[in-house]
Amino acid sequence: xxxxxxxxxxAGGSGDGIDSTSQNFAKALMRSGLNVFTHRHYPSxxxxxxxxVEIRAKDEPVKSRGDNYNFLLALGxxxxxxxxxxxxxxNEEIKPLSENLDELREGGVIxxxxxxxxxxEIEDFDQRAEENDWHVYDLDLRGLAKEHGRxxxxxxxxxxxxxxxxxxxxxxxxxxMEDAMSGDVLEANLQxxxxxxxxxxxxxxxxxDLRAPTGSHDEEQVLVSGxxxxxxxxxxxxxxxxxxxxxxxxxxxxTIMTQHLPEMGGISxxxxxxxxxxxxxxxxxxxxxxxxxGSSGGGFALMSEPLGLAEITETPIVLVEAMRAGPSxxxxxxxxxxxxxxxxxxSQGDSNRVVFAPGDPAECYEQTRKAFEIAYNYQIxxxxxxxxxxxxxxxxxxxxxxxxxPNPDLGSVVTEQDLEDAVQEAGxxxxxxxxxxxxxxxxxxxxxSLPGQKGGNFLASGNEHNExxxxxxxxxxRTIQMNRRMAKLDAIREDLDENSDxxxxxxxxxxxxxxxxxxxxKGVIEEAVDQINESGHSVKSMNVSDIMPFPxxxxxxxxxxxxxxxVVEMNASAQFRRxxxxxxxxxxxxxxxxxxxxxxxxxxxEVVSGFESRLGGExxxxxxxxxxxxxxxx
Amino acid sequence: MSAFNAIGEEREIDRDEFTPEIxxxxxxxxxxxxxxxxxxxxxxxPEVGRTPEETxxxxxxxxxxxxxxxFRSYGFHSIHGxxxxxxxxxxxxxxxxEVIAAGGDGxxxxxxxxxxxHTARENHDMTYIVFDNEIFGLTKGQTSPTSPKGHKSKxxxxxxxxxxxxxxxxxxxxxxxxxxxxxxVNPNQAKEILAEAMEHDGFAHVDFxxxxxxxxxDAKQYVPYIDVQDSDDYDFxxxxxxxxxxxxxxxxxxxxxxxxxxxxxxxxADRPSYQEEKQATGDMPEEPLAERYFDEDYxxxxxxxxxxxxx
Ligand SMILES: Cc1ncc(C[n+]2csc(CCOP(=O)(O)OP(=O)(O)O)c2C)c(N)n1
Ligand code: SF4
Numbered sequence: 001x002x003x004x005x006x007x008x009x010x011a012g013g014s015g016d017g018i019d020s021t022s023q024n025f026a027k028a029l030m031r032s033g034l035n036v037f038t039h040r041h042y043p044s045x046x047x048x049x050x051x052x053v054e055i056r057a058k059d060e061p062v063k064s065r066g067d068n069y070n071f072l073l074a075l076g077x078x079x080x081x082x083x084x085x086x087x088x089x090x091n092e093e094i095k096p097l098s099e100n101l102d103e104l105r106e107g108g109v110i111x112x113x114x115x116x117x118x119x120x121e122i123e124d125f126d127q128r129a130e131e132n133d134w135h136v137y138d139l140d141l142r143g144l145a146k147e148h149g150r151x152x153x154x155x156x157x158x159x160x161x162x163x164x165x166x167x168x169x170x171x172x173x174x175x176x177m178e179d180a181m182s183g184d185v186l187e188a189n190l191q192x193x194x195x196x197x198x199x200x201x202x203x204x205x206x207x208x209d210l211r212a213p214t215g216s217h218d219e220e221q222v223l224v225s226g227x228x229x230x231x232x233x234x235x236x237x238x239x240x241x242x243x244x245x246x247x248x249x250x251x252x253x254x255t256i257m258t259q260h261l262p263e264m265g266g267i268s269x270x271x272x273x274x275x276x277x278x279x280x281x282x283x284x285x286x287x288x289x290x291x292x293x294g295s296s297g298g299g300f301a302l303m304s305e306p307l308g309l310a311e312i313t314e315t316p317i318v319l320v321e322a323m324r325a326g327p328s329x330x331x332x333x334x335x336x337x338x339x340x341x342x343x344x345x346x347s348q349g350d351s352n353r354v355v356f357a358p359g360d361p362a363e364c365y366e367q368t369r370k371a372f373e374i375a376y377n378y379q380i381x382x383x384x385x386x387x388x389x390x391x392x393x394x395x396x397x398x399x400x401x402x403x404x405x406p407n408p409d410l411g412s413v414v415t416e417q418d419l420e421d422a423v424q425e426a427g428x429x430x431x432x433x434x435x436x437x438x439x440x441x442x443x444x445x446x447x448x449s450l451p452g453q454k455g456g457n458f459l460a461s462g463n464e465h466n467e468x469x470x471x472x473x474x475x476x477x478r479t480i481q482m483n484r485r486m487a488k489l490d491a492i493r494e495d496l497d498e499n500s501d502x503x504x505x506x507x508x509x510x511x512x513x514x515x516x517x518x519x520x521x522k523g524v525i526e527e528a529v530d531q532i533n534e535s536g537h538s539v540k541s542m543n544v545s546d547i548m549p550f551p552x553x554x555x556x557x558x559x560x561x562x563x564x565x566x567v568v569e570m571n572a573s574a575q576f577r578r579x580x581x582x583x584x585x586x587x588x589x590x591x592x593x594x595x596x597x598x599x600x601x602x603x604x605x606e607v608v609s610g611f612e613s614r615l616g617g618e619x620x621x622x623x624x625x626x627x628x629x630x631x632x633x634x
Numbered sequence: 635m636s637a638f639n640a641i642g643e644e645r646e647i648d649r650d651e652f653t654p655e656i657x658x659x660x661x662x663x664x665x666x667x668x669x670x671x672x673x674x675x676x677x678x679x680p681e682v683g684r685t686p687e688e689t690x691x692x693x694x695x696x697x698x699x700x701x702x703x704x705f706r707s708y709g710f711h712s713i714h715g716x717x718x719x720x721x722x723x724x725x726x727x728x729x730x731x732e733v734i735a736a737g738g739d740g741x742x743x744x745x746x747x748x749x750x751x752h753t754a755r756e757n758h759d760m761t762y763i764v765f766d767n768e769i770f771g772l773t774k775g776q777t778s779p780t781s782p783k784g785h786k787s788k789x790x791x792x793x794x795x796x797x798x799x800x801x802x803x804x805x806x807x808x809x810x811x812x813x814x815x816x817x818x819v820n821p822n823q824a825k826e827i828l829a830e831a832m833e834h835d836g837f838a839h840v841d842f843x844x845x846x847x848x849x850x851x852d853a854k855q856y857v858p859y860i861d862v863q864d865s866d867d868y869d870f871x872x873x874x875x876x877x878x879x880x881x882x883x884x885x886x887x888x889x890x891x892x893x894x895x896x897x898x899x900x901x902x903a904d905r906p907s908y909q910e911e912k913q914a915t916g917d918m919p920e921e922p923l924a925e926r927y928f929d930e931d932y933x934x935x936x937x938x939x940x941x942x943x944x945x
Binding site for chain 2: 458
């Protein structure tokens with residue numbers, strides 16, 4: 001655990017502006033040339049409740065939250081202090097100081113708002129501070145804020161104090177404030193910022209060593225979340241229709257898209273439920289628009305039947321599934337990877353869908369674009385599966401990632417000339433044409449026409465249908481149509497193998513051990529891989545993003561190459577490991593699971609310890625909420 | 635030029651154009667009221683002047699949902715209760731299409747009740763035909779939301795304890811701007827009402843009484859009918875919400891007492907459609923969204939230009 005990095009935690013009451021303050025501070029760190037990763041922790045309530053945001057910054061790439069943290073700004077909580085509010089919401093006291101101490105590193109720095117908090121009230125605080133060599137600074141942030149503006153501006157005072165203690169310039173912070181506000185509010189904030197800065201510089205003796213790291217970027221960076229990645233990928237693929245119903249954390253994508261669609265000539269619809277939402281996306285796509293919908297667990301459950309409808313009518317759509325801890329409404333604001341099987345298997349019959357699980361914001365962008373391309377070229381529903389951690393966590397990404405040309409191509413749609421020819425040749429257009437008894441020619445795809453195109457009329461039906469779209473229970477037709485739809489997955493796999501690489505491998509090529517994962521655990525595992533290799537073991541990781549169709553060859557090669565592999569995932573039932581075994585039909589003897597499902601994402605240290613406890617040696621896992629499990633079968 | 639060359643084609647239109655070249659085998663029972671809807675719809679189309687290929691018919695599941703199989707146009711036979719959300723998005727994506735949604739009383743007032751309420755509320759410019767046979771036909775005769783109280787079926791052997799849905803009143807209170815009831819036994823009125831509904835610029839709801847001789851043995855259940863516009867006994871202003879509402883309630887009560895009142899019950903020609911409302915708030919493009927994908931000169935905006943806020 002080195003301190004060439006800053007991991008700054010701002011804690012307080014939910015609804016106290018922690019989010020916006022931390023966003024700005026993260027950007028200021030980015031502007032100073034550092035790489036940044038943010039992690040937000042908040043309870044499922046609107047106001048009140050303990051919340052924090054962690055910002056990790058260093059010169060090298062940051063791929064995850066760190067192991068614990070080294071700087072605490074404890075703001076105190078203004079909530080439930082007036083009797084009316086107290087009567088209404090109760091008087092649960094938020095303890096931004098005591099609640100956060102367990103994870104503060106040795107030698108860490110604490111700034112707390114002495115206007116609201118008192119260390120005397122925390123039993124054994126002084127003793128712990130001494131034992132852990134914490135450097136504690138008390139500052140009446142609230143008083144300072146009140147004096148120059150309003151009490152809520154104590155966030156700003158806290159940032160000013162932070163900058164002073166870390167020897168940072170105020171320049172970037174001031175610049176961001178000027179971008180975000182104006183007039184009296186700006187004046188007051190600037191004054192509070194400077195006052196706090198000066199007072200810490202002048203009046204306090206600095207006993208700690210921690211300083212803000214310095215760095216520089218070769219390329220302009222942007223601070224974005226996975227939800228931004230998905231939204232921007234969709235927009236660049238020409239998606240101009242979104243329909244949804246709010247549900248955390250899917251709401252992030254829904255709101256970002258809605259913010260931009262009207263000005264980009266698109267349409268956003270908030271509708272009555274998720275069955276409607278998915279059905280609208282189908283209707284819009286059928287009429288010739290690039291359309292998307294999505295939800296989280298429970299809402300996605302409602303989309304089960306429309307999903308199958310899109311598949312059998314071969315209407316392209318992209319659905320987003322933002323996982324949170326389940327079952328049922330579970331823990332709305334906590335991440336989990338527990339909807340994998342739900343997304344893979346929901347809907348009746350032998351239904352097929354494409355599933356991508358990007359691992360970071362840049363991958364969210366690229367794979368959402370891929371999802372649209374595949375959905376429209378192959379006329380199949382494509383799902384982008386990610387989770388609450390990736391949804392809201394922000395990360396620095398080179399802006400060049402987004403510097404791509406738009407692709408509004410509708411894919412496998414006929415032209416009017418095609419229709420004229422088809423009518424001339426066959427008397428009519430065959431929407432669900434197959435070429436031979438196998439039905440698997442042209443990758444299973446037969447081109448579609450759009451309502452309004454002359455000569456292209458057909459019936460899209462959720463019932464089995466023949467080539468022209470008439471409902472049919474003819475056994476031969478059924479078999480061929482089934483084969484044709486199923487053939488798409490093989491064709492898509494080939495396409496993906498040729499044109500994209502969604503299974504990044506990290507670490508030494510000849511490593512002895514492997515770590516296998518999917519989705520948002522990518523970064524934390526790569527950090528853990530570095531740590532494990534530094535400590536003398538030899539390990540590499542693979543983060544699988546193509547969940548369906550599954551990249552069998554690549555994963556097989558990876559697993560054949562290592563002695564044993566740890567499958568790391570955030571759920572209790574090892575869904576991904578079972579998927580891997582199911583797809584490959586082997587490797588049971590080689591695979592072990594490291595599972596975490598307590599509502600918090602993995603920290604690198606947990607992965608390292610999990611690895612050591614199973615494969616490399618010995619480690620005590622009792623202090624973590626993780627579990628090791630060996631695979632069954634072969 | 636438009637990418638959708640069938641749209642706005644001006645020519646004489648014959649109702650036979652709406653008959654599929656190869657008619658699929660009929661699955662409706664002899665004497666089924668559904669034939670009446672199909673016929674009335676085919677007759678109405680030429681009056682509205684819409685070609686089969688600029689028309690999108692979205693149906694639900696049920697005997698009624700098979701309508702799209704026997705009607706030649708662009709069709710979408712969706713899932714049970716969900717014709718409306720599919721249809722209204724198609725209309726938003728390409729407002730130049732003539733969009734019709736259709737399904738049964740179970741489909742539309744039962745499983746799809748939520749969508750009915752919300753589509754009416756939004757006043758999408760489309761026509762919604764509900765085949766009201768007071769029964770679940772396709773699943774073999776279970777009690778439906780419009781079955782009378784006391785109706786006995788295999789799933790309600792002691793007779794239904796529920797009051798039937800009031801479709802007309804429900805449409806009105808939800809916000810439909812055109813509400814009518816017609817019957818398969820009344821072909822001329824049915825044709826006229828369907829044409830009117832399609833020409834109406836807003837959500838037009840047509841409760842279409844269709845007999846189901848297979849499960850509701852009495853094929854003559856809607857005879858004799860009274861056309862409220864033709865009768866001197868019923869004098870009300872269809873543009874007045876209050877009067878329309880009273881008349882609807884009378885019609886809904888009377889139906890279960892053997893008096894079949896049909897006709898136009900409500901029309902608000904002034905209320906802007908949802909699409910117009912959305913355009914007025916700047917939430918929807920003036921040009922059909924679907925056209926844009928065929929416009930080679932259109933400059934697609936890039937997310938790269940949105941990045942300023944993330945720096
Ligand atoms: C989700 C779902 N639930 C149930 C069914 C079975 N189902 C098919 S049609 C139908 C009822 C149809 O009744 P109605 O809508 O009145 O239409 P009708 O057949 O009388 O025209 C039911 C329950 C289904 N297809 N899908
Ligand atoms: S079951 Fe009833 S509704 Fe269905 S086709 Fe037969 S008569 Fe018509």
